[in-house]
Amino acid sequence: MKKSTLAIGVIAILGLGYIGIAWHTGNVIEAELDNTLKNLTKKVNSLQNEVEVQITHSNDEKGIFSTKTHIKIIAESASASSTITLYDEDIIIHHGPFPLAALKQGTFSPQMAWLEYQGTEKSNPILWKLAGNKPFAKGHINLSYSDNLTINLTTQPIVLSDQDPNYQFLEGKLELGQIDYSVSGNLGFETPSFSLVIDNLNYKRHDGDEIKLKNLKVDNKIDYKNYFIEAQNSVDDLFVNLKANTDKPTIALKNFAMDYKFANKTTGLEGNMDIAIEAFNYGKQQMGNGTFELNVQGLDKLFFDKFEQISWLLDSTNNSNITNTKIDIKKFHWHNASGDFNFSALVDISYLNQMTINDRDIDKINQLSINLEAPFAVIARFMSQIEAPESEQITDNQLQRASNNLQLMAQMALSRSPLVTFKKGNTSGIFSELDYSKSKDQVTINGNKISKQEFLNNLNF
DSSP states (O other), rough: OOOOHHHHHHHHHHHHHHHHHHHHHHHHHHHHHHHHHHHHHHHHHHHHHHHHEEEEEEEEEESSEEEEEEEEEEEETSSSSSSEEEEEEEEEEEEEOOOHHHTEEEEEEOEEEEEEEOTTTTHHHHHHHHSSSSSSSSEEEEEOOOEEEEEEEEEEOEETTOOOOOOOGGSSEEEEEEEEEEEEEEOOSSOOOEEEEEEEEEETTSSSEEEEEEEEEEEEEETTTTTTEEEEEEEEEEEEOOOOHHHOOOOOEEEEEEEEEEEETTTTTEEEEEEEEEEEEEEEEEEEEEEEEOOOOOOOOGGGOOGGGHHHHTTOOOOOOEEEEEEEEEEEEETTTTTTEEEEEEEEESSSSSTTTTOOOGGGEEEEEEEEEEEHEEEEHHHHHHTTTTTTTTOOOHHHOOOHHHHHHHHHHTTOOOOOEETTTTTEEEEEEEEEEEEEEEEEEEEEEHHHHHHHTTTTT
């Protein structure tokens, strides 16, 4: 048999196999489309209470390599007073295992289904015009053979103004840059992830109030099975001016980032949080920069019972019998033109909850470590800037007066405390170094070792 004949035969067999898989995939899509849309609708409505979203399909036409259907998405207000049609178009779902549309996007892993979509002039003529007579939104939805669903959406930059009767409520102008939006998870959305990127936003009202941001990134992951949440949020620049309505100074942040990760277990809440700010301006004052790092283990969920937005996490597990809690403030650092403020602390305590938090029982504390460096000059500058945010500069006299007041108040409140000292080298401030352990007979305070009993006597336990 000639090689060419063999090759043609192999190609024919592979082609028939692909057609068979594609046809089977089409049958699966047809069978599961109802369930998929029901799950998606349920999840969308569970994430917000403003509107009731309905997603339906009709007029299905199944082919070998694709399925055509009509999708309609409507949103009804909570009071049922108004209904908005968000989408009302025919779509084509490309069958796997290797949809051509996916290959064009650079996705080479097997996919059960791939759907590309874009806004049309018919579905929203206003957005079509604002986007420059082209689709305002484009994206795709793909479903893998392991039942993982991914939704991606990208919008075009637009400018909205109250000169248009449809947007008179803005009372100004909104410049909205490109938005990239992605949601993924299994079909039951038990482990969803969500990401949002806004490259820029500028909203300015006629009264002078203004909000600007650049490169906002939000990335959240949730595991409803294991009661876990993880988030990474950042913004390169944020500017808020609400003087006209609040009479407050402007606020500007540069390179702000907040990451956190928490899980609810039978032994209590555990996780960590990191916050960083490269620059913080308050009015005309350059306040400085700082970082904050926190880790917790075995924390009673009842301390957060008023945070309804994480009720799904708090209600998931019964951790009422927590035996040990650790709260570790690894770092709280702030730097300004006068120097550095530093604080760290670790507390390891047994049976900590809302009922016992006020107990004066030293035996429950397994470990307590504190390190505080708070120069009066640093605190005085911060306070002076807060008191005079619109001043061109803070004078030496203002700083000295604030520092003198701080020293007077500190001496009155803390002069008898064995835990603090007001001098470290040539620097005046409030300083404290404490290392207490239940397993040790001595306690270290500001470099000096004293007996545990003397330490307890000074604390009046």
